[in-house]
Structure formats: C-alpha cells, structure tokens
Amino acid sequence: MENSLDPAPPLLEVRGISKSFGAVRALQEVDFTVRAGEIHALLGENGAGKSTLIKVVTGVFPRDAGVVRLGGEEVAPRSAKAAVQAGIATVYQEVNLLPNLSVAQNLFLDRQPMRFGVVREGEMRRRAKALLTEFGLDIDVAASLGDYSVAIQHVTAIARAVDLSARVLILDEPTASLDRHEVEILFRIMRQLAKRGIGIVFVSHFLDQVYEISDRITVLRNGRLVGEREIASLPRLELIQMMLGRELAETTNARAAAGEHKVREVCARFDNYGKAGYVAPFNLELRHGEVVGLAGLLGSGRTETARLVFGAERADGGQARVEGVPVRLQSPRDGVRHGFGYCPEERKTDGIVAELTVRENIVLALQAKRGLHRPLSRREQDEIARRYVKMLDIRPPDPERPVGLLSGGNQQKVLLARWLATSPRLLVLDEPTRGIDVGAHAEIIRLIRELCDDGLALLVISSELDEIVTYSDRVVVLRDRAHVEELSGEAIDVTNILAAIAADGAAMQEARA
Amino acid sequence: MKGLPPVLITAIVLVAGFAACALQFPNIASTRVVGNLLTDNAFLGIVATGMTFVIISGGIDLSVGSVIGFTTVFVALAIERWGMPPLVAFVAILVLSAAFGAAMGAIIHVFDLPPFIVTLAGMFLARGASFLLSTESVPITAPVYSTVSDFALHMPGGGRLTAIAIIMLVIVIGGILLLRLTRFGANVYALGGGRATASLMGVAVGKMTVKIYMLSSLLAGIAGIVFSFYTSAGYSLSAVGVELDSIAAVVIGGTLLTGGQGSVIGTFLGVLIQGMIQTYINFDGTLSSWWTKIATGILLFAFIALQQGLVALARRPVSNRAGAAP
Numbered sequence: 001m002e003n004s005l006d007p008a009p010p011l012l013e014v015r016g017i018s019k020s021f022g023a024v025r026a027l028q029e030v031d032f033t034v035r036a037g038e039i040h041a042l043l044g045e046n047g048a049g050k051s052t053l054i055k056v057v058t059g060v061f062p063r064d065a066g067v068v069r070l071g072g073e074e075v076a077p078r079s080a081k082a083a084v085q086a087g088i089a090t091v092y093q094e095v096n097l098l099p100n101l102s103v104a105q106n107l108f109l110d111r112q113p114m115r116f117g118v119v120r121e122g123e124m125r126r127r128a129k130a131l132l133t134e135f136g137l138d139i140d141v142a143a144s145l146g147d148y149s150v151a152i153q154h155v156t157a158i159a160r161a162v163d164l165s166a167r168v169l170i171l172d173e174p175t176a177s178l179d180r181h182e183v184e185i186l187f188r189i190m191r192q193l194a195k196r197g198i199g200i201v202f203v204s205h206f207l208d209q210v211y212e213i214s215d216r217i218t219v220l221r222n223g224r225l226v227g228e229r230e231i232a233s234l235p236r237l238e239l240i241q242m243m244l245g246r247e248l249a250e251t252t253n254a255r256a257a258a259g260e261h262k263v264r265e266v267c268a269r270f271d272n273y274g275k276a277g278y279v280a281p282f283n284l285e286l287r288h289g290e291v292v293g294l295a296g297l298l299g300s301g302r303t304e305t306a307r308l309v310f311g312a313e314r315a316d317g318g319q320a321r322v323e324g325v326p327v328r329l330q331s332p333r334d335g336v337r338h339g340f341g342y343c344p345e346e347r348k349t350d351g352i353v354a355e356l357t358v359r360e361n362i363v364l365a366l367q368a369k370r371g372l373h374r375p376l377s378r379r380e381q382d383e384i385a386r387r388y389v390k391m392l393d394i395r396p397p398d399p400e401r402p403v404g405l406l407s408g409g410n411q412q413k414v415l416l417a418r419w420l421a422t423s424p425r426l427l428v429l430d431e432p433t434r435g436i437d438v439g440a441h442a443e444i445i446r447l448i449r450e451l452c453d454d455g456l457a458l459l460v461i462s463s464e465l466d467e468i469v470t471y472s473d474r475v476v477v478l479r480d481r482a483h484v485e486e487l488s489g490e491a492i493d494v495t496n497i498l499a500a501i502a503a504d505g506a507a508m509q510e511a512r513a
Numbered sequence: 514m515k516g517l518p519p520v521l522i523t524a525i526v527l528v529a530g531f532a533a534c535a536l537q538f539p540n541i542a543s544t545r546v547v548g549n550l551l552t553d554n555a556f557l558g559i560v561a562t563g564m565t566f567v568i569i570s571g572g573i574d575l576s577v578g579s580v581i582g583f584t585t586v587f588v589a590l591a592i593e594r595w596g597m598p599p600l601v602a603f604v605a606i607l608v609l610s611a612a613f614g615a616a617m618g619a620i621i622h623v624f625d626l627p628p629f630i631v632t633l634a635g636m637f638l639a640r641g642a643s644f645l646l647s648t649e650s651v652p653i654t655a656p657v658y659s660t661v662s663d664f665a666l667h668m669p670g671g672g673r674l675t676a677i678a679i680i681m682l683v684i685v686i687g688g689i690l691l692l693r694l695t696r697f698g699a700n701v702y703a704l705g706g707g708r709a710t711a712s713l714m715g716v717a718v719g720k721m722t723v724k725i726y727m728l729s730s731l732l733a734g735i736a737g738i739v740f741s742f743y744t745s746a747g748y749s750l751s752a753v754g755v756e757l758d759s760i761a762a763v764v765i766g767g768t769l770l771t772g773g774q775g776s777v778i779g780t781f782l783g784v785l786i787q788g789m790i791q792t793y794i795n796f797d798g799t800l801s802s803w804w805t806k807i808a809t810g811i812l813l814f815a816f817i818a819l820q821q822g823l824v825a826l827a828r829r830p831v832s833n834r835a836g837a838a839p
C-alpha cells in the first residue's frame with residue numbers, strides 16, 4: 001500500500017493524548033497515526049479507550065494533554081461540528097441522521113442550494129442523486145430516510161461526511177447491524193474512498209472483517225497504546241494477545257485437576273438454538289453442578305447467547321429443553337418460570353435498583369415470581385434478607401441500607417442473592433467480576449464454585465480468561481456471533497482458548513460450506 | 514417531509530363535516546357563512562400557525578393565549594389612555610412580544626429546560642402583567658378601528674372577506690412557504706427529528722430555538738392585535754385557553770405532538786374544523802356552545818389514535834425498498 005522508502009506524510013497524527021475522568025485515566029500518552037489512503041483498524045477490548053480516543057480527537061471531550069495534527073497542521077476542535085469543518089468526520093453505529101427528513105435534506109441540511117432565500121428543492125435532489133450514485137445507491141432521495149434500511153442510512157451518513165470534504169473518516173462499528181451483503185457494499189465504498197486519498201479509521205469487533213479490509217492495525221489496552229502493526233505481518237494469535245494482554249501464563253483448570261469427571265444430569269439443553277443476525281444457531285448443554293464458561297472477544301456473541309438462554313431475547317429457530325422437557329422461552333418471565341436466573345453485565349442499569357434497600361433488592365425476583373397477589377410478609381422478607389446477607393457475607397451486614405451505597409462487589413452479591421432466593425436451577429452470570437476489587441473478585445469466584453457444588457447449573461461470561469479457566473468445567477468459545485469451539489477437561493487452558501478465538505474464521509467458513 | 518396522509522384525512526373530515534352540516538342547514542353552504550367563519554377564527558388561525566412551527570420543532574408554547582390577552586390590553590391602553598398613534602402601539606407590542614418569545618426560547622436552550630415549564634411560566638407572567646395594566650375591559654374608539662372593521666372584499670353570494678380574515682390568510686400562506694421552502698423550515702423539522710443529532714449535523718440549535726419561540730410569540734402578538742380589531746376592546750381576560758385551542762388545531766391538522774412531522778396547511782384545516790363545529794352549533798340554536806369543546810375533544814382523541822397507528826407503521830423500515838446499483 002505504501003512505499004516505505006518514501007513515507008507519505010501522515011494524514012492524521014495523534015501524539016501523547018491523555019484524558020482522565022475523575023480518578024480514572026481513560027487514555028495515557030496515546031499515539032495514533034493514519035496515513036492518506038489507508039484503512040486503519042482501531043482495536044481493543046472493553047475499556048481500552050477506543051471511544052474515548054475518537055471522542056477526544058473529534059472534540060466531543062476536551063483532552064488533558066497531547067496534540068492532534070491533520071495534514072501537518074495542529075487542530076484542536078472543540079465540538080464534533082468543528083471537527084467536521086476541520087476535515088475529521090465520524091459515522092457512529094447509531095446513524096446520526098434525521099429519519100423524519102428526506103434523504104436529500106439529510107445530505108444537505110444547513111447547506112442546501114439556495115436562490116432568493118428559497119431552497120432549490122429540484123437542484124438539491126439532483127445533487128443528492130448524483131452524490132449517492134457515486135456510492136452505488138440508486139434510491140428515491142425525496143423519501144424519508146427512516147423508510148430505508150440501516151445499511152442505506154449508513155451509506156447516506158458516509159456520503160454526507162465525505163461530501164463535507166472529510167479527509168479522515170472514522171467509522172465506529174459500522175458493520176454491527178449489517179448483513180453480509182450490506183457489509184460488502186460498505187467495504188467496496190471504503191476501498192473506493194481510500195483510493196481517493198481519504199484516511200479511514202475502522203473500529204470493529206469482527207476480526208474477520210478487520211483482516212479483510214484493513215491495511216494497518218492499532219491496538220489499545222487499558223487506555224494505553226499497545227502497538228501499531230501492518231496487518232500483513234500480524235498473525236491473529238498475536239493480535240489477540242495484544243488485545244487481551246496475555247503473557248500466556250499457565251493457569252490450571254481447577255476442576256480438571258481435581259479429577260472430577262462425573263457424568264452429571266442435564267439441566268437445560270439447547271439444540272440448534274439461534275436468532276438470525278444475533279447469534280448463529282448453537283448446541284449447548286448445561287448440567288447440574290457444572291460451570292460452563294463463555295469466552296470470546298467483546299461483541300463475539302457471549303451476552304447474546306446468555307440473553308437467548310434466559311429468554312430475554314426470542315430465538316427464531318431451534319429447541320430448548322429443561323430437564324428433558326421441550327419449553328418455549330419467549331420472555332424473561334418464561335426464564336424465571338423455568339427456574340433460570342440472569343445477572344446482567346450492566347449492574348447499574350439493568351440489575352440493581354440503587355434507591356431500594358438490600359432487603360428490597362433481594363426479594364425483588366422472588367416476589368415477581370410469586371405474583372403480586374401473594375405478597376411476601378415483612379417477616380419473610382427479613383428472614384430471606386438476613387439469610388443471604390450472612391451466606392454471601394454482604395457488607396455492611398445491614399439489610400436496610402440502600403444498595404447504591406454498597407461497593408461494586410457487594411452489589412454483585414446482592415444481585416446473586418436476588419436470584420438465589422428464587423431457588424433457581426440455572427444461573428447465568430454476565431461478567432460477574434467486572435469492576436470489583438481484587439478481594440471481592442476472589443470471593444465471587446469462590447461463591448461460583450460453592451453454588452455449583454450445591455447442584456446449580458451455571459453459565460458464566462467473562463473477559464478474564466484466567467478466571468474462566470479456573471472455574472469452568474467446559475468452555476464454549478465464540479467468535480463473530482457464532483459458537484466455534486467447546487473445550488472440556490484438560491483441554492481448558494488460556495492457550496487453547498486464544499487459539500480458538502484466533503482461528504481464521506474465513507478459512508473455517510469455507511471448510512464448513 | 515411527507516405530511517400528506519394525515520393532512521388528507523383532516524381535509525376529508527372537513528369536507529365531509531361541511532357537507533353534513535350543509536345537508537341539515539343548506540344556508541351554511543354560502544360565502545357569507547364561510548366569510549364569517551374566517552373572520553371569527555382569524556386570531557386562532559394566526560396563533561396556530563406559530564404553534565405549528567413550535568410543535569414540529571419538538572416544543573410547545575403555552576403562553577400564546579396570555580400574550581394575546583396582554584396585547585389587547587396594551588394596545589387599548591396605549592391608544593386610549595397613553596395617546597399613542599395606533600401604528601406606533603402596534604409596532605411597540607410586536608417588538609415586545611417578539612422579545613418575550615426570544616427570551617423564553619433562550620431560557621429553554623441555555624438552561625436546557627422543558628418548553629412546557631418555561632412557556633407555562635410565560636403564560637402566568639403575561640396574564641399577570643395584563644391584569645397589572647388593567648382589570649377592566651377598555652373599549653377602543655380610535656378611527657382606524659372602525660375603518661378596518663368596515664373594510665371587506667365582497668365575495669359572490671354576499672359574503673365578506675374582512676381585513677382580519679385577509680391578514681390571517683396571508684400569514685397562513687406565509688407560514689406554509691416559510692416551512693416548506695426555506696432553510697429555516699428545514700431546520701424546524703430537523704430539530705423535531707432530534708436536537709442532538711441536528712446539532713451534530715451543523716444546525717445552530719440555540720439560534721433556531723430562540724427564533725422559533727420568537728416567531729410564535731410574534732404571531733401571538735399579531736393575533737392579539739387582530740383580536741382587538743375583532744372585539745374593539747382590550748380585556749385582560751380575553752383569549753383564555755386559546756393556547757389549547759391552537760394546540761388542538763395543530764394536532765387535528767396532522768402534526769405529530771412529538772415533533773418532526775406536520776404542516777401549516779393541516780393546522781389551517783384544523784382551525785376550519787373547529788370553526789365549522791362552532792358554526793353548526795350556532796345554526797342549531799338549541800345546543801350549548803360547550804358542545805364545541807366536546808366535539809373538539811372527540812376529534813382530538815380520534816386524531817391522536819390515528820397518529821399513533823401511523824407512527825407504529827412508520828417504525829417498521831421498508832428494508833428492501835431500494836437495492837444498490839452494481
């Protein structure tokens with residue numbers, strides 16, 4: 001792509017950018033370079049700082065330190081609008097256009113062709129048509145944008161950004177809601193734009209797509225730059241190690257080491273279960289007294305699998321069985337009715353009710369399961385709350401304290417208690433150790449083990465591979481919204497999980513076809 | 514921008530309703546009645562035009578009724594007691610009401626407050642201020658008033674198109690052009706589609722908000738002057754509840770209360786529907802005038818239900834509407 005003897009001057013240079021939110025250092029001395037005409041993938045797991053970097057560069061957040069140069073000149077946009085004027089445009093996953101306006105108005109909002117103070121509607125439509133034709137779209141530009149598919153809205157957003165004379169185009173997860181055919185259209189447009197000398201930043205969780213389209217990759221982790229590489233000379237395994245920051249330390253699988261290989265009763269079974277555009281159909285068996293870990297990169301379909309299993313999302317194919325009996329899981333209510341529990345990843349928004357007390361939070365699911373006409377008496381509530389506060393060692397041991405005042409680890413325990421109070425047969429834990437301190441971390445893991453020994457079936461999602469290796473009886477590895485590998489027993493170790501994540505998806509797809 | 518289907522329904526309701534009225538009372542179908550209908554609802558048509566802009570932009574303006582009331586009192590006192598020439602009084606009150614609207618718009622934008630609360634405060638403020646000026650009805654005897662009241666274009670069939678009806682029609686047409694053809698109009702729709710997005714796309718959201726509320730208050734001021742011509746008096750209790758009548762007209766006219774879609778022509782039809790109901794009740798003679806409100810209420814419910822249905826339909830994107838060229 002580029003002549004190394006005569007390096008083209010970089011188009012966008014980001015040097016030594018730092019940004020803190022309170023005590024949290026979201027970005028530390030990050031460098032990032034985009035050359036004219038290249039497609040540059042920006043990668044990193046949750047909390048790596050990708051979004052913060054984009055927002056700092058485009059002026060949405062003010063930066064604490066560092067410089068941004070565009071074409072050799074320093075720029076310091078104070079708003080997204082100023083960034084666009086400077087030549088840096090961003091297209092987000094949720095298209096930032098107005099669905100109630102016509103396609104043409106969206107393309108030319110605030111810069112419509114005018115004559116005598118009147119918008120020249122015909123001229124505007126003609127230009128809109130011509131612009132979209134360049135992008136391979138032949139649509140009625142007078143129709144509302146909201147009438148078109150997400151893919152067309154994306155292309156419209158890109159067309160607008162490019163027409164505003166963008167020199168750097170940042171695409172944040174542009175393919176997340178597109179199907180394969182639409183992704184190809186988008187990629188063709190990206191290549192076309194790169195040829196015109198536009199520098200494209202491509203943020204995506206889909207590694208296959210990254211390898212398909214990118215020239216170069218920059219990886220961030222925990223707010224720091226890990227490295228910048230040419231894609232051609234970067235094996236997948238190495239890329240994933242860069243993203244996850246593993247030195248491949250050998251964590252042993254506690255379960256296998258303990259020699260537990262009993263055949264256990266199946267608690268729930270999912271055959272060919274899936275939903276188009278969400279997770280590819282999978283087979284999954286969850287047994288009593290067993291922990292199944294879901295491993296994979298962010299966006300690989302872990303949470304999606306959990307939501308299907310619980311009934312928070314409806315499957316469009318396949319069969320679920322609970323204790324051998326076919327069941328339909330259409331809503332979380334169904335999940336609860338069949339004895340499932342689900343602790344979601346976003347504790348603060350989807351889980352705890354911060355204003356309610358520990359006691360009220362704990363009895364929430366049990367009360368919901370019983371129905372409103374059979375209220376739990378205050379005595380029963382106190383009794384249940386006391387039992388779980390003691391059992392899970394929730395601190396401070398005060399059932400009447402608002403949950404919002406507890407630490408992250410204790411909030412997690414309250415969530416656990418809520419589901420345990422319903423005596424579930426299957427618990428789904430999504431990132432149970434996220435954002436809690438090291439001590440509480442170990443304690444949650446110990447709890448997971450204990451619960452499991454009591455005969456509960458557990459499905460646990462975690463980004464911490466060491467953690468998954470430690471407590472899982474089996475590990476399901478996901479990549480690009482599909483289950484790609486199942487490891488059990490001695491085969492469970494970080495190296496094997498990484499290898500499964502890194503396996504070349506394209507090659508595997510061909511093999512499957 | 515396709516405001517057509519709801520507007521079409523409004524038009525059908527109007528035509529069907531008018532036909533039904535004419536069947537029962539053939540005299541209704543005359544230019545005389547239509548002329549009176551336009552005259553009687555001139556102030557409502559003007560203020561509802563401004564309300565249309567506000568509601569399409571995703572806001573609401575509850576202060577317009579009070580601004581009309583204040584305007585009538587101010588104009589009456591300025592001409593009768595303070596000895597101002599009528600034209601000077603008109604200019605003064607229009608400047609004052611435009612500034613009032615601009616201030617509300619600025620507060621809404623700068624402090625990021627809900628328009629409902631800010632204009633509610635504006636409503637109390639303007640009504641209170643008009644009581645401060647005078648609690649009694651002040652008759653206006655200036656010669657210009659009788660001149661304007663006597664002026665009318667004669668329509669075939671004996672109908673009279675009065676000056677205030679003409680003012681209203683001019684403003685409605687101006688509103689249609691402003692909303693349809695200008696950058697300002699496109700930005701009004703953009704704001705209704707999403708303030709944050711519109712701002713990202715380069716619309717000066719703050720300026721627009723100020724201008725939109727300024728327009729609404731300015732039109733309320735004009736409506737107030739028209740109202741004073743209509744009644745030849747200024748009274749602090751006049752036009753109570755007109756803000757709600759105008760919101761009703763806007764909604765019946767097919768504008769979404771959540772903003773982003775609608776049209777001035779629809780609002781005009783909405784005003785005519787309300788006027789038509791009033792006319793029918795006058796002709797009937799036995800019905801209480803409150804039946805106007807009841808009929809309007811029923812129509813409102815019907816239109817809101819209809820809009821919800823249309824919105825639900827619109828939520829499903831037509832994904833295969835267009836393919837990509839090779």
